Amino acid sequence: MKLVTERREISSPLLRFSAPLISIGFALFVAGFLLLASGVNPLEAYREILIESLGSLYGLSETLVKTTPLIFAGLGVSLAFRMQIWNIGAEGQIYIGAMAASGVALFSGIESHGLMLLTMFLAAFTCGGLWAGVAGFLRARWQVNEVIVTLLMNYIAILLVDYLIYGPWKDPKGFNFPLTAQFSDTARLAEYFDTRLHSGFFLAVFVALLLYLFMERTIWGYQIKVIGSNPKAARYAGMKTGMAIFMVLFLSGAIAGVAGFSEVAGLQHRLQHGISPGYGYTAIIIAWLAKRSAGGVVIVAFLMGVLLVGGDSLQLLWQLPVAFVYAFQGLILFFLLASDFFILYRVKLIKGAADA
Amino acid sequence: MPDFLKIEHIRKTFPGVIALDDVSFSVAPGEIHTLLGENGAGKSTLMNVLTGLYHPDSGEIRIDGRRLSFTSPRDSLACGIGMVHQHFMLVPAHSVFENILLALDNLPNLFSRKKYRARIKQLIDEFQLDLDLDSPVWKLSIGAQQWIELIKLLLRDCRLLILDEPTAVLTPQEAERLFKVLRQLKKQGKSIIFISHKMREVMEISDQVTILKKGRSIASLTRGEYDERKLAALMIGADKIPEWQKNLQLSTQISLDIQQLSVRNDRGLSDLEDFSLQLIKGEILGIAGVAGNGQKALAEVLTGLRKASHGRIMANGEDLNNSSARHSYIAGIAHIPEDRKTIGIAPDMSIDDNLIMKSFKNSAFARGIFQDKKSIRRNAQEKIAQFAIKSGPEGTPVRYLSGGNIQKVIIARELSEKPAVLVALYPTRGLDIGSAEYVHKVIADGAAQGMSTILIAEDLDELLKLSDRIAVMFRGRLIGFVDPQNSSREEIGLMMSGETGENDGGEA
Ligand SMILES: Nc1ncnc2c1ncn2[C@@H]1O[C@H](COP(=O)(O)OP(=O)(O)OP(=O)(O)O)[C@@H](O)[C@H]1O
Numbered sequence: 001m002k003l004v005t006e007r008r009e010i011s012s013p014l015l016r017f018s019a020p021l022i023s024i025g026f027a028l029f030v031a032g033f034l035l036l037a038s039g040v041n042p043l044e045a046y047r048e049i050l051i052e053s054l055g056s057l058y059g060l061s062e063t064l065v066k067t068t069p070l071i072f073a074g075l076g077v078s079l080a081f082r083m084q085i086w087n088i089g090a091e092g093q094i095y096i097g098a099m100a101a102s103g104v105a106l107f108s109g110i111e112s113h114g115l116m117l118l119t120m121f122l123a124a125f126t127c128g129g130l131w132a133g134v135a136g137f138l139r140a141r142w143q144v145n146e147v148i149v150t151l152l153m154n155y156i157a158i159l160l161v162d163y164l165i166y167g168p169w170k171d172p173k174g175f176n177f178p179l180t181a182q183f184s185d186t187a188r189l190a191e192y193f194d195t196r197l198h199s200g201f202f203l204a205v206f207v208a209l210l211l212y213l214f215m216e217r218t219i220w221g222y223q224i225k226v227i228g229s230n231p232k233a234a235r236y237a238g239m240k241t242g243m244a245i246f247m248v249l250f251l252s253g254a255i256a257g258v259a260g261f262s263e264v265a266g267l268q269h270r271l272q273h274g275i276s277p278g279y280g281y282t283a284i285i286i287a288w289l290a291k292r293s294a295g296g297v298v299i300v301a302f303l304m305g306v307l308l309v310g311g312d313s314l315q316l317l318w319q320l321p322v323a324f325v326y327a328f329q330g331l332i333l334f335f336l337l338a339s340d341f342f343i344l345y346r347v348k349l350i351k352g353a354a355d356a
Numbered sequence: 357m358p359d360f361l362k363i364e365h366i367r368k369t370f371p372g373v374i375a376l377d378d379v380s381f382s383v384a385p386g387e388i389h390t391l392l393g394e395n396g397a398g399k400s401t402l403m404n405v406l407t408g409l410y411h412p413d414s415g416e417i418r419i420d421g422r423r424l425s426f427t428s429p430r431d432s433l434a435c436g437i438g439m440v441h442q443h444f445m446l447v448p449a450h451s452v453f454e455n456i457l458l459a460l461d462n463l464p465n466l467f468s469r470k471k472y473r474a475r476i477k478q479l480i481d482e483f484q485l486d487l488d489l490d491s492p493v494w495k496l497s498i499g500a501q502q503w504i505e506l507i508k509l510l511l512r513d514c515r516l517l518i519l520d521e522p523t524a525v526l527t528p529q530e531a532e533r534l535f536k537v538l539r540q541l542k543k544q545g546k547s548i549i550f551i552s553h554k555m556r557e558v559m560e561i562s563d564q565v566t567i568l569k570k571g572r573s574i575a576s577l578t579r580g581e582y583d584e585r586k587l588a589a590l591m592i593g594a595d596k597i598p599e600w601q602k603n604l605q606l607s608t609q610i611s612l613d614i615q616q617l618s619v620r621n622d623r624g625l626s627d628l629e630d631f632s633l634q635l636i637k638g639e640i641l642g643i644a645g646v647a648g649n650g651q652k653a654l655a656e657v658l659t660g661l662r663k664a665s666h667g668r669i670m671a672n673g674e675d676l677n678n679s680s681a682r683h684s685y686i687a688g689i690a691h692i693p694e695d696r697k698t699i700g701i702a703p704d705m706s707i708d709d710n711l712i713m714k715s716f717k718n719s720a721f722a723r724g725i726f727q728d729k730k731s732i733r734r735n736a737q738e739k740i741a742q743f744a745i746k747s748g749p750e751g752t753p754v755r756y757l758s759g760g761n762i763q764k765v766i767i768a769r770e771l772s773e774k775p776a777v778l779v780a781l782y783p784t785r786g787l788d789i790g791s792a793e794y795v796h797k798v799i800a801d802g803a804a805q806g807m808s809t810i811l812i813a814e815d816l817d818e819l820l821k822l823s824d825r826i827a828v829m830f831r832g833r834l835i836g837f838v839d840p841q842n843s844s845r846e847e848i849g850l851m852m853s854g855e856t857g858e859n860d861g862g863e864a
């Protein structure tokens with residue numbers, strides 16, 4: 001008897017759907033032991049997570065609030081992944097988007113609500129796009145590795161925002177805190193149900209739908225897929241791959257930039273230090289787990305939202321260390337990635353294997 | 357003699373495809389056993405089962421009467437079964453010697469290195485291979501690279517060698533050498549499983565032929581029991597081979613006027629030198645030459661993949677080397693590339709998507725920026741039926757198609773645009789005889805409608821049959837034309853080796 005693995009030639013859709021669910025089950029199981037070790041009943045803890053994040057209108061709204069930037073950034077990253085372009089600079093692009101939107105909100109003096117939001121949106125979109133576009137240009141022109149460029153530009157973006165809020169953009173009435181003045185009402189997105197849920201969430205879902213149509217139904221999406229599958233063949237078929245690399249990184253950064261717009265216009269109503277607690281990095285994991293599909297990004301981003309909100313409440317209720325939340329997230333990721341293995345490979349028990 | 361290898365009722369399915377339904381045959385020691393079958397019949401899949409890459413759903417493999425079950429290529433190697441892969445697994449920057457050592461189970465130390473070197477030298481001498489152990493692999497011809505793969509297996513004392521379409525990438529001369537080696541191996545008692553679509557080779561080398569049809573072994577015949585016609589009839593049914601007629605009425609219009617074209621490679625040497633040619637509308641112009649004598653450079657410069665260093669390509673009074681003219685015209689040049697897996701297809705995408713790779717913007721497949729999925733599907737259905745592509749369930753990535761079927765996808769795509777000029781490199785390489793004949797028909801029909809073809813092929817029979825004129829190339833130069841009607845393989849062969857023959861027909 002022998003246990004062997006064999007690469008699956010084509011993975012079945014049922015498996016692809018159920019594997020992540022099963023792996024979440026595993027993660028919950030293993031994390032249960034961690035909880036037991038800290039003297040917390042795991043079942044109670046899980047109930048708590050679900051109740052806190054989904055059990056009430058308030059909880060659900062908080063979950064969706066956290067989901068919103070994750071969807072935008074996840075979509076941006078996944079778009080680039082489709083073309084085998086590794087944009088790991090979504091974090092920086094979020095900051096640049098937030099900065100651009102804030103600049104418009106604070107200094108443009110536009111009075112119409114709609115025009116103000118549209119201008120903020122476009123500023124975030126364009127600046128996020130150009131920020132990532134730098135890496136696109138370097139890659140298309142001189143084959144500079146986009147991983148390094150996008151990553152390093154994160155630090156520049158974060159420090160640039162810090163410079164502004166500690167320096168020229170600091171609110172004079174803000175008791176020297178590193179933040180800008182509050183936006184006026186013209187620069188704020190609508191909020192619903194007396195919660196912090198804002199229209200940025202609906203915009204995110206709408207963008208996901210647009211991106212899906214873009215990828216699956218347009219000739220541009222088609223080209224992105226061909227280039228992602230085999231750039232040589234694409235060039236041979238007459239596609240301009242350099243231009244495509246720039247455009248895709250631009251769009252990828254632009255969508256991540258909109259996450260910055262949505263955060264400042266919908267939630268924080270000002271630019272401040274630490275505007276994204278790492279959404280741009282989580283987005284990489286989301287894009288990976290979502291298998292680069294737009295619908296998948298929305299679902300996985302929501303799952304991450306549940307974890308973030310539920311994890312917060314565990315800290316409050318049982319004084320579990322923050323590290324527990326990270327460990328828990330790590331476990332889920334671990335098992336999700338492990339499930340990839342079972343989607344790609346089949347494990348078989350074979351009798352009387354070759355013992356020659 | 358007792359059978360060395362016995363395969364019984366092997367079945368292997370993939371989701372939505374029965375690749376192998378029921379296959380049985382056996383191979384005796386010292387036997388060259390040929391597998392023959394249409395594209396997609398399951399030959400490669402069967403070999404992957406034999407080498408432990410795939411595990412069969414059911415059925416048995418016996419070696420020396422013992423039932424075995426392989427779970428990885430390592431297992432089958434341990435049982436003496438080795439395969440020369442179609443895509444060689446070599447490290448280009450390393451030397452031949454290093455590449456061979458890499459294949460050993462334990463990397464040898466300084467002392468045993470010497471021993472291995474001697475042993476490899478001995479193999480090279482024994483089989484009279486033309487191989488320098490210290491030259492880096494990237495410098496070698498495809499044929500020489502194949503020797504390396506072969507030596508790797510011989511070092512491990514493999515008793516069964518599997519060669520999946522080894523001759524597809526070889527020049528006829530290289531193939532001849534390979535056959536000599538195979539015969540020598542056979543004398544030593546080694547068994548060989550050989551796959552080829554070229555009937556001439558099958559007739560020449562096989563002791564035993566097993567015919568696969570739709571995943572079933574339908575007949576095993578011993579040498580003497582079969583001839584070419586019988587094999588073809590068993591394989592596809594003789595009546596299914598398409599008939600076609602050559603268009604003998606040539607026009608006088610010139611579609612491409614190539615003037616003193618030169619192309620230099622990265623090392624500054626010229627791949628193409630002072631090459632001039634007038635391609636007539638509706639003509640099929642064969643290009644004969646030993647591989648590496650400039651054919652590829654010619655194809656690449658004509659299709660825009662490379663730049664000419666000198667000379668002009670005139671079409672409709674414009675020079676295609678001039679980039680703006682080029683861009684509009686390139687669309688009218690179809691190209692069946694030599695290197696099909698690396699530049700011909702997007703492997704993760706479906707047949708539907710691969711078929712429109714050059715025409716996705718056309719009004720037939722797009723409404724503005726949106727793709728017309730219905731007409732894209734319809735187009736795929738048409739092409740699948742027309743070229744008898746064995747495709748698997750809708751949406752299957754083309755990487756899962758058999759070698760010949762991938763080739764058909766590329767040909768179907770390139771010919772669907774009704775190109776003015778077709779540049780075809782080895783278009784029927786890897787196709788079964790029925791499909792090859794169908795491609796010939798499509799090219800001939802295209803010619804009748806005014807398409808000019810530059811046909812680059814190694815198979816002289818194919819060139820002689822299809823071409824209106826044959827140009828012979830040697831060392832990047834055009835050395836003369838021959839008339840296929842009154843020339844023999846031998847004459848052309850002589851010219852290909854650099855002997856300048858009669859130089860007539862140039863003005864034809
Ligand atoms: N990994 C796979 N997943 C799905 N289908 C496959 C896979 N490998 C092969 N097939 C299918 O199995 C069938 C047999 O393919 P195979 O490659 O064995 O054909 P073949 O006889 O070698 O053909 P050719 O002469 O064209 O090389 C084909 O229809 C192919 O599409």
Ligand SMILES: [Mg+2]
Binds near residue numbers: 399400401758
């Ligand atoms: Mg094959």
